[in-house]
Amino acid sequence: MKLNRIVKKALTALAILLLFGLAKSPFENGLSRKLQEAKLIAPIPAGGLGGLIGQSTFLAVLGGLRPLVGIYTTLHAFDAWSFKEWDTVERDYAIITTLLPDDIDSWKTGAWHMAYNAAASELYDESVPPTVRKRNGRAWIIKGVEYLKKGIEQNPRSAVLQHELGDIYRQQLEEPCLAAKHYKLSMEGDYPKSFAQRFYAYSLARCPGREREAYDLLMRIYHDPEEKRTPSVIKRILELEEKLNIPAANRIPDPDPDLEILRRYPNAKLD
Amino acid sequence: MSDSVETLPRVPLFSPGRIWVLASSTFTQLVRMRTFYFLIVFAILVAAASNLDLLYTPAQKLRILKDASFGAMSIFSWLFAIAATAVLIPRDLEDRTLYTILSKPVPRLEYLLGKLGGVMLTIGVALVVMQVLFTGFLFFREVTVLASERQYLESQGEMSAADIQVQLDLIRAQGVQWQLLYALVAIFLKASVVAALTMLVSTFASSTLFTMIVSSIVFMVGHFHKLAAGYWLEEFGDSLFTKLIIKPIVMIIPDFRVFNVAENVVGGEPVSAAIMLSLTGLAALYVAVYSAVALYLFIDKEF
Amino acid sequence: MSVPAVEVRNLTKVFPLSLRKEYLVAVEDLSLTVNAGEVYGLIGPNGSGKSTTMKVVLGLMAPTTGSTKVFGIESRDVRSRNQIGFLPENPYFYKHLTAWETLKFYGKLCGMRGKELKDRAGELLALVDLEGARDRRLSGYSKGMLQRIGLAQALIQRPKLVVLDEPTAGVDPIGSRQIRDLIFKLKDDGISVFLCSHLLEQVQEVCDQVGIIANGRMWREGSLHDLIAIEDQTELVLRDASPELLDKIKALIESEAGGCAELIRSGHPRTTLETLFLDIVRESREAQDLKDREKLAAKEAKKQKPSSK
Numbered sequence: 018m019k020l021n022r023i024v025k026k027a028l029t030a031l032a033i034l035l036l037f038g039l040a041k042s043p044f045e046n047g048l049s050r051k052l053q054e055a056k057l058i059a060p061i062p063a064g065g066l067g068g069l070i071g072q073s074t075f076l077a078v079l080g081g082l083r084p085l086v087g088i089y090t091t092l093h094a095f096d097a098w099s100f101k102e103w104d105t106v107e108r109d110y111a112i113i114t115t116l117l118p119d120d121i122d123s124w125k126t127g128a129w130h131m132a133y134n135a136a137a138s139e140l141y142d143e144s145v146p147p148t149v150r151k152r153n154g155r156a157w158i159i160k161g162v163e164y165l166k167k168g169i170e171q172n173p174r175s176a177v178l179q180h181e182l183g184d185i186y187r188q189q190l191e192e193p194c195l196a197a198k199h200y201k202l203s204m205e206g207d208y209p210k211s212f213a214q215r216f217y218a219y220s221l222a223r224c225p226g227r228e229r230e231a232y233d234l235l236m237r238i239y240h241d242p243e244e245k246r247t248p249s250v251i252k253r254i255l256e257l258e259e260k261l262n263i264p265a266a267n268r269i270p271d272p273d274p275d276l277e278i279l280r281r282y283p284n285a286k287l288d
Numbered sequence: 289m290s291d292s293v294e295t296l297p298r299v300p301l302f303s304p305g306r307i308w309v310l311a312s313s314t315f316t317q318l319v320r321m322r323t324f325y326f327l328i329v330f331a332i333l334v335a336a337a338s339n340l341d342l343l344y345t346p347a348q349k350l351r352i353l354k355d356a357s358f359g360a361m362s363i364f365s366w367l368f369a370i371a372a373t374a375v376l377i378p379r380d381l382e383d384r385t386l387y388t389i390l391s392k393p394v395p396r397l398e399y400l401l402g403k404l405g406g407v408m409l410t411i412g413v414a415l416v417v418m419q420v421l422f423t424g425f426l427f428f429r430e431v432t433v434l435a436s437e438r439q440y441l442e443s444q445g446e447m448s449a450a451d452i453q454v455q456l457d458l459i460r461a462q463g464v465q466w467q468l469l470y471a472l473v474a475i476f477l478k479a480s481v482v483a484a485l486t487m488l489v490s491t492f493a494s495s496t497l498f499t500m501i502v503s504s505i506v507f508m509v510g511h512f513h514k515l516a517a518g519y520w521l522e523e524f525g526d527s528l529f530t531k532l533i534i535k536p537i538v539m540i541i542p543d544f545r546v547f548n549v550a551e552n553v554v555g556g557e558p559v560s561a562a563i564m565l566s567l568t569g570l571a572a573l574y575v576a577v578y579s580a581v582a583l584y585l586f587i588d589k590e591f
Numbered sequence: 592m593s594v595p596a597v598e599v600r601n602l603t604k605v606f607p608l609s610l611r612k613e614y615l616v617a618v619e620d621l622s623l624t625v626n627a628g629e630v631y632g633l634i635g636p637n638g639s640g641k642s643t644t645m646k647v648v649l650g651l652m653a654p655t656t657g658s659t660k661v662f663g664i665e666s667r668d669v670r671s672r673n674q675i676g677f678l679p680e681n682p683y684f685y686k687h688l689t690a691w692e693t694l695k696f697y698g699k700l701c702g703m704r705g706k707e708l709k710d711r712a713g714e715l716l717a718l719v720d721l722e723g724a725r726d727r728r729l730s731g732y733s734k735g736m737l738q739r740i741g742l743a744q745a746l747i748q749r750p751k752l753v754v755l756d757e758p759t760a761g762v763d764p765i766g767s768r769q770i771r772d773l774i775f776k777l778k779d780d781g782i783s784v785f786l787c788s789h790l791l792e793q794v795q796e797v798c799d800q801v802g803i804i805a806n807g808r809m810w811r812e813g814s815l816h817d818l819i820a821i822e823d824q825t826e827l828v829l830r831d832a833s834p835e836l837l838d839k840i841k842a843l844i845e846s847e848a849g850g851c852a853e854l855i856r857s858g859h860p861r862t863t864l865e866t867l868f869l870d871i872v873r874e875s876r877e878a879q880d881l882k883d884r885e886k887l888a889a890k891e892a893k894k895q896k897p898s899s900k
């Protein structure tokens with residue numbers, strides 16, 4: 018009869034907990050939704066996570082160790098980078114950004130590793146014939162682009178990632194129109210405005226069919242006292258004046274002394 | 289006979305003073321168990337993280353320091369909440385300290401709240417110490433990183449002063465911010481719920497090990513059952529299995545993910561006071577209900 | 592008449608042994624009364640239910656049936672504990688505290704504060720002779736020292752009733768003597784003491800009332816004097832009796848008309864509590880054996896039933 022009482026008590030306790038669970042559930046679920054919307058708790062990790070990382074890591078992630086695992090993997094990727102193990106770097110960054118999907122810097126660093134470091138090491142790998150080199154290098158650049166696009170999907174408001182993507186299109190792939198598109202998007206974010214605008218203008222100037230637009234923008238920058246007349250701005254304007262046959266009267270004055278730098282370093286690569 | 293009741297000094301039914309005596313003695317006990325040695329490990333960890341100089345951007349240098357520190361604080365707090373709470377009551381029983389305490393005019397509710405309060409007090413103090421320590425490191429790191437970044441940007445001569453300011457402000461956003469205190473609070477709330485849960489388990493558990501295992505399992509399940517439930521509900525539909533097993537489990541076990549806001553607050557996401565209030569309310573509710581059920585199980589427990 | 596310090600009425604305590612329906616009757620229909628100002632000793636062999644009875648009195652356990660009261664208040668009422676100081680068997684306290692901190696901790700639990708508490712703690716440390724070890728942690732205390740700090744702790748709020756579960760277990764002769772003296776002192780101060788022990792010499796020296804318990808049942812209860820008195824015998828105790836006087840007395844007895852009185856022995860009076868105790872234990876064992884045999888027989892009978900069907 019005593020044991021019966023204990024069992025009865027346990028069942029009562031369980032019932033109380035269940036009722037409490039029932040009562041608090043709507044509040045808890047609502048709060049959870051609100052927190053996800055406010056980006057305060059992680060959205061449910063993407064499906065690929067299970068296959069990507071080991072079980073222990075998975076548990077660690079659940080136990081609130083997410084940032085620590087993120088850091089560990091970052092260090093791991095750093096090691097891999099110094100040994101030029103590009104596949105490892107790629108996988109590590111996939112993990113890092115799955116764990117920390119809103120860590121902009123990780124998206125940026127990962128893409129940089131792929132599109133610049135990995136690509137360069139393939140491009141200058143002398144043990145491989147030049148054509149193969151070029152193809153491999155380009156493959157890494159594309160990987161970087163794909164990776165960044167995923168980052169942008171997760172962080173649609175991030176101007177930094179848009180700018181980064183623009184950079185890859187401009188510097189690595191020489192796709193000025195695409196570059197311009199992403200620089201333009203970065204102008205809408207919290208990226209330093211004059212910076213974003215200049216790069217947009219640079220790329221636009223090289224995008225066939227949009228020279229007029231580019232010229233107008235560059236002239237606006239040129240005349241804006243707040244903006245810097247960088248050598249690149251002047252160089253682009255000079256190019257476009259030729260292309261668009263701007264009447265001599267409307268052309269900007271002799272770039273000297275603004276292009277002082279060009280004179281001092283005749284081989285400087287300005288694009 | 290009834291007058292003898294009258295002549296006895298009255299025992300207040302509920303005395304915060306006594307709870308405080310029990311809590312502070314629990315605090316002393318935990319401190320004298322050398323638990324605070326963890327703080328040394330923590331200091332080393334933070335010092336190491338603030339000296340990491342890899343290929344990180346300036347903002348990332350600060351972020352990594354924060355991630356490491358708050359990660360360690362979070363682990364410490366829930367691990368400690370489970371371990372300390374699981375050990376305390378069985379140990380009192382083993383040492384027969386419980387007999388001497390309960391044979392003084394101490395209601396059992398006060399005993400439970402005193403123990404729980406002691407654990408929470410210890411976690412709170414440890415967290416504050418860690419926060420101070422880490423804020424010091426972060427502040428120092430922020431100052432040096434800002435200085436070198438400003439110098440670098442100025443030497444490049446590409447950016448206007450205003451643009452440089454924008455860049456520095458982005459770095460500052462990752463530095464010492466009031467918002468970080470919210471992360472601290474969230475970690476504390478989570479640990480409090482875990483401690484209350486562990487206390488509840490320990491009132492019916494037969495051994496310390498059992499308490500630790502059950503609490504840890506509930507804690508882990510509480511991090512993914514909401515995710516898994518979605519899958520199960522799809523997979524099994526409205527079967528008996530979901531009705532009898534899945535749904536009750538999802539109901540009973542707290543959704544601990546809710547308290548994980550610290551990670552993203554640390555990342556610089558803004559958090560409103562209203563949300564913190566809701567979180568605190570939820571945690572308080574858990575602690576209250578768990579303590580009540582623990583008392584229900586403990587009140588006529590025999591030793 | 593004043594309210595008794597402890598009143599145990601028809602107490603039965605049953606422990607479930609396992610998930611199967613097996614029970615252990617630790618205390619069975621036990622009644623006893625400790626009057627205010629009295630020292631009551633409960634004696635019985637190991638496992639006879641002494642500690643169980645005390646725990647019920649202290650409210651650490653609930654009675655299965657029956658009731659226990661302390662100064663008229665039910666044991667489960669927290670207020671009953673206001674007047675109790677308890678020393679459990681083989682006490683350990685928080686090892687991380689010093690003697691001084693221990694006393695302050697228990698004093699605060701009783702609602703004492705400040706100077707009152709400090710004075711009382713100092714007084715008690717002196718009383719149990721631990722002033723020298725006041726600032727040492729209890730982890731370094733010997734068994735006897737722990738027993739003494741346990742006593743001091745029990746007395747901290749000046750309770751009117753002290754419950755001692757084997758106060759001298761593991762304490763050396765000098766230590767037990769000190770504890771005995773302390774009990775005398777408590778009695779002088781009008782404090783009731785309810786103690787249990789299986790050390791008979793001690794009990795008979797300090798107790799006014801004695802209860803002998805075995806197998807959870809009270810076998811004999813009364814004042815020590817009554818318990819060991821043998822009804823049809825009379826003992827003369829003389830001081831400085833000369834051999835001549837003794838001879839005269841002997842002659843007087845023999846010359847008694849009818850000659851039914853006889854001198855059995857003369858000499859110094861001796862304890863018979865021990866004999867009594869052993870007798871009772873033997874008696875209770877025999878009763879238990881009988882019960883067991885009956886149980887066994889019943890079981891056998893049950894077993895045979897199906898086969899006979």
Ligand SMILES: Nc1ncnc2c1ncn2[C@@H]1O[C@H](COP(=O)(O)OP(=O)(O)OP(=O)(O)O)[C@@H](O)[C@H]1O
Pocket residue numbers: 591606607615616617635636637638639640641642643644680789
């Ligand atoms: N919590 C419990 N659960 C089950 N059985 C118990 C429990 N406490 C005591 N018992 C049993 O009850 C009986 C009486 O125990 P108790 O401790 O009261 O004896 P005691 O007279 O104090 O013995 P000792 O002289 O050895 O201290 C014993 O058989 C014991 O095994």
Ligand SMILES: [Mg+2]
Pocket residue numbers: 641642643680756
């Ligand atoms: Mg005993």
